[in-house]
Amino acid sequence: MQISRIASPLKLLTIALKVGRVTKKYPFGPPLLTESFRGAISIDPAKCWGCGACTLVCPPNALTMRLEGEKIVLEYFKGRCIFCGMCADTCPANAIIVTKEFELAATSVEDLKEDVIHKMSKCAICGKPFVATAEIRDVMKMQPITEEYANICPECRKKRAVKAFGMRFGAST
Amino acid sequence: MSMKDVVKEIEGKVVEFGGVVETITDTAVFVEIPKERVKEFAKWLYNAGAFLKTCAGVDERSINSRFAVYHIFGLDEKGIDVVLRISSLEGEALPSIASEVPAAEWCELEARDMLGLHILGHESKPRLVLPQDWPNAVYPLRKDVPYDYRPPSSVENFGKELPSEVGLPVGPYHPILHEPEYFELYVEGERVVDVFYRGFHVHRGIEKLAESPRFTYKTIPFLAERICGICGFVHSSCYVLTVERAAKIEVPERAQFIRSIVLEIERIHSHLLWLGVAAHILGYDAGFMHIWRIREPIMVLAELLTGSRKTYGINIVGGVRRDIDESKKKKALDVLRNVREEFKRFVEVFTSVPEIVKRATGTGVLPKDDARALSVVGPTARGSGLRRDVRKDYPYFAYRLASFKVPVYSEGDNLARLLVRVDEVFESISIVEQLLDALPRGSIAVESYEIPSFRKAVGAVEAPRGEDVHFIITGHGRPYRWRVRAPTYQNIPALKIMLRNTPLADAFLTIASIDPCFSCTDRAVVIRDVRSGFRRFASLFEGRRYANK
Amino acid sequence: MDYTSLALITAIPFLVAPIYDSIERKVKAAIQSRIGPLGLARSFLQSWFDLIKLFSKELVLTSYGMALITILELLFVSITVVILQIFLITPQLEWVIALLITFLSISSAFSLIRAISLDNPFSSIGAFREFYVTLAVEGFFLSSLAIMLLVEEPIIIKMLLFCIAALSCYVLSGRTPFDIAEAEPEIASGVYIELSGPLLATTSYSLHIRRYVLAEILSYTLLKLIGIAGTGFASLITLLLTPITWIVLGVVSVMLGRTRVDVGPITLLKVMLILIFLMFVAMIFVVRLV
Numbered sequence A: 001m002q003i004s005r006i007a008s009p010l011k012l013l014t015i016a017l018k019v020g021r022v023t024k025k026y027p028f029g030p031p032l033l034t035e036s037f038r039g040a041i042s043i044d045p046a047k048c049w050g051c052g053a054c055t056l057v058c059p060p061n062a063l064t065m066r067l068e069g070e071k072i073v074l075e076y077f078k079g080r081c082i083f084c085g086m087c088a089d090t091c092p093a094n095a096i097i098v099t100k101e102f103e104l105a106a107t108s109v110e111d112l113k114e115d116v117i118h119k120m121s122k123c124a125i126c127g128k129p130f131v132a133t134a135e136i137r138d139v140m141k142m143q144p145i146t147e148e149y150a151n152i153c154p155e156c157r158k159k160r161a162v163k164a165f166g167m168r169f170g171a172s173t
Numbered sequence B: 001m002s003m004k005d006v007v008k009e010i011e012g013k014v015v016e017f018g019g020v021v022e023t024i025t026d027t028a029v030f031v032e033i034p035k036e037r038v039k040e041f042a043k044w045l046y047n048a049g050a051f052l053k054t055c056a057g058v059d060e061r062s063i064n065s066r067f068a069v070y071h072i073f074g075l076d077e078k079g080i081d082v083v084l085r086i087s088s089l090e091g092e093a094l095p096s097i098a099s100e101v102p103a104a105e106w107c108e109l110e111a112r113d114m115l116g117l118h119i120l121g122h123e124s125k126p127r128l129v130l131p132q133d134w135p136n137a138v139y140p141l142r143k144d145v146p147y148d149y150r151p152p153s154s155v156e157n158f159g160k161e162l163p164s165e166v167g168l169p170v171g172p173y174h175p176i177l178h179e180p181e182y183f184e185l186y187v188e189g190e191r192v193v194d195v196f197y198r199g200f201h202v203h204r205g206i207e208k209l210a211e212s213p214r215f216t217y218k219t220i221p222f223l224a225e226r227i228c229g230i231c232g233f234v235h236s237s238c239y240v241l242t243v244e245r246a247a248k249i250e251v252p253e254r255a256q257f258i259r260s261i262v263l264e265i266e267r268i269h270s271h272l273l274w275l276g277v278a279a280h281i282l283g284y285d286a287g288f289m290h291i292w293r294i295r296e297p298i299m300v301l302a303e304l305l306t307g308s309r310k311t312y313g314i315n316i317v318g319g320v321r322r323d324i325d326e327s328k329k330k331k332a333l334d335v336l337r338n339v340r341e342e343f344k345r346f347v348e349v350f351t352s353v354p355e356i357v358k359r360a361t362g363t364g365v366l367p368k369d370d371a372r373a374l375s376v377v378g379p380t381a382r383g384s385g386l387r388r389d390v391r392k393d394y395p396y397f398a399y400r401l402a403s404f405k406v407p408v409y410s411e412g413d414n415l416a417r418l419l420v421r422v423d424e425v426f427e428s429i430s431i432v433e434q435l436l437d438a439l440p441r442g443s444i445a446v447e448s449y450e451i452p453s454f455r456k457a458v459g460a461v462e463a464p465r466g467e468d469v470h471f472i473i474t475g476h477g478r479p480y481r482w483r484v485r486a487p488t489y490q491n492i493p494a495l496k497i498m499l500r501n502t503p504l505a506d507a508f509l510t511i512a513s514i515d516p517c518f519s520c521t522d523r524a525v526v527i528r529d530v531r532s533g534f535r536r537f538a539s540l541f542e543g544r545r546y547a548n549k
Numbered sequence C: 001m002d003y004t005s006l007a008l009i010t011a012i013p014f015l016v017a018p019i020y021d022s023i024e025r026k027v028k029a030a031i032q033s034r035i036g037p038l039g040l041a042r043s044f045l046q047s048w049f050d051l052i053k054l055f056s057k058e059l060v061l062t063s064y065g066m067a068l069i070t071i072l073e074l075l076f077v078s079i080t081v082v083i084l085q086i087f088l089i090t091p092q093l094e095w096v097i098a099l100l101i102t103f104l105s106i107s108s109a110f111s112l113i114r115a116i117s118l119d120n121p122f123s124s125i126g127a128f129r130e131f132y133v134t135l136a137v138e139g140f141f142l143s144s145l146a147i148m149l150l151v152e153e154p155i156i157i158k159m160l161l162f163c164i165a166a167l168s169c170y171v172l173s174g175r176t177p178f179d180i181a182e183a184e185p186e187i188a189s190g191v192y193i194e195l196s197g198p199l200l201a202t203t204s205y206s207l208h209i210r211r212y213v214l215a216e217i218l219s220y221t222l223l224k225l226i227g228i229a230g231t232g233f234a235s236l237i238t239l240l241l242t243p244i245t246w247i248v249l250g251v252v253s254v255m256l257g258r259t260r261v262d263v264g265p266i267t268l269l270k271v272m273l274i275l276i277f278l279m280f281v282a283m284i285f286v287v288r289l290v
């Protein structure tokens, strides 16, 4: 009993012999990922509408939107991304897929940023750019609304509605 | 005594003390006590067997123009929380209950630091949480301080009180756990005679951040998961549990099961990690390597089930985001069987290495009385003979449906805490197996929910390090106040007792034996001070009846 | 024996000590289920690469005393190993044995000098720990070695002497459980905390050579125990046995944890005293029998 207890640390050798070497010669050899692994996301610029829904759910603000003149830019900053995949779950256009990419080191911050640039449509009434062109295009495919309606910015839409409402009740405009 | 009787008794006592019962839910009783008599009431509760979980200061001026302190007690045997509210107008004094319930000291000091409350008896004590160069009349958790406020650093405030003698410094980075904290050990020969602690170097302001417009109920779980680098899922689970309790959201059973399964997987990997680190501290590097080798399949399993090795990101209010299908279930059972076998074989070797047994036995002793007075949690409590486990005492998620033992050792030394963790690994493996087998069908998240404002709830989840407590007052779109009490917060004060008379060589094992997680403990503000402040902490611990043994 | 072969033999330890260390690391890695240093060259030369890398780093001097002690330490272990090699060639010369033992004691005295030359709390603790450990075995080691090399005694006593020598060799080689002086997790590498770059390289090179000395002495005493020491052939065997002894010591250390200063040295002292006591008993028996 006592002897076997004293000799017990020696069993390490048998364990080691049985297990062999488990460390891998990374980065050589096959990737060590499972099928569910979530890595960096990739945004398909052809599918993206530029609606900005993803920027609202992204917990660390890795996805942001900014206006640059008449363009709307969706920026993905990998340095902040926590690879949660919330954006992919939310995107109405299914433009985002979660890849298995995880070796993301870069020598400059700029290399960690990706931009999706959208042209903005101008409002048919006031002429202000208000929404990404792609969004109008795709929303119109899905919803039975006329181009005439979709091409107007919410501001003007409101004004127009008020006007129509007023006219119905005979207000003089 | 049934739950109803207990609630009745509490109600009776509250009325006796001139207070009112606000709300009663399945898991908690919320009461309001006049502040003059809160001490007596706290004493009564404490003597009735309640542990102090934490307290939370809240700036409620926008609701009722008062500041409130919520003392959260837990009646472990009955599985019910008692939340005591006391309140005052701005500038009015509030009583401290630390003289009756020693464990309240830290959280009262924190409320004082963060909200500028005037808590009687704490006036002369040094800052606990805020750094030394923090401006005087700025209290970060008050609602009128913006969440991104950064005070100008004033270097002059440093170094005014540099200690005349310096003990053996441990930190500001822990030599093995690589986390920021500062211990100063005073030694005679190689025996520790005294110790000072200065923490809160990595306050990240998470509680404040969650109140800001940057976050919503939906995104906070991901923030919560980042409170801890090892047991993050515990925090996100505890957050969603608390929100679901506050909003009375019925979570599908399948989601409850998945949460419990993932929580237990996290516990397995956390305990294995700790055991490996303990082996490394004791110079047994082969143990470190082999335990981490055994742990690796668990990490891969977590990735398979959730999509990530760590910070799983699958918790949302109302359910989970990833399902466990049949093929994953089969793989999981395989992995668990192997891990159990390998671990069993290795533990036999591990616990027979003479140096490990010799050095862990009889060092870092925490007697049961002190453990009770400080309301310590987790393996630290269970190693000192306290049978405390949230999974049993306040069953949540699917734990009611699993059968498992709560390992308890009475020695209170490092070996006891080590063995508690070893036993828990086996228990957790069996829990995951049971739950996987019984996984019910159904959806994994509710379709929609609504969260009304100004509901209160307390949630507790058993983290690998002990009980993790969240307290929430709901607000519009995000919590009005979200208070997090990580397990290490409750355990650090016990180190003072554990380190006395411990050989210097084992001091590091002792510090590690509570499995400290300093980043969890520190949540609130950026702190720059690493040089000073600690010396004055003598007064923080000294003169307390539990420290003078 | 001509001068070239003499030079060659004395040069061996300086070249192979880091190589043996690399092999030890590879073997340790295997026991820990790791690959260890990658590739054939690294399997044998990793410690050399490490030394070269450290030597190429900038020199940071915290105190001149430190540097002096570090260099002197290397100097004295080197002299010790040279004398050891000469002894291997000419085991009959008693003055070589005397010299060897003298220098062995001088080189280990440096660990004691370190204790008083450092100002850092961690390194003082480390140095004092080293002090205790050395104190517990050094005397027994040197005397048992001297008796073994100088006197012919009956096998049973030889065996006990060998036990003492083997245990001391293990302890003095600074492996777990007796590496308390440099415990990284406890006292942040203790005696090494103020060393970096070339100074650290010098110190670890001294350690390699010290380990070589101890491994070779152990191999030699083993041959002496079997009774085949003293010939040219035996010297060759000693040289070949040294790496094996080295690695065996390394393998033992993998399976143990680090001891504590109030436990380790006292246990050692007890074991030593028991061995000495047994030796006396054996001697009385032998005298009776004769």
Ligand code: SF4
Binding pocket: A043, A047, A048, A049, A050, A051, A052, A053, A054, A055, A074, A090, A091, A092, A093, A094, A095, A096
């Ligand atoms: S379409 Fe998808 S990717 Fe593009 S902005 Fe909207 S949510 Fe984001």
Ligand code: SF4
Binding pocket: A041, A057, A058, A059, A060, A061, A062, A063, A080, A081, A082, A083, A084, A085, A086, A087, A088
């Ligand atoms: S994966 Fe998560 S963190 Fe990354 S961009 Fe999408 S939502 Fe943001």
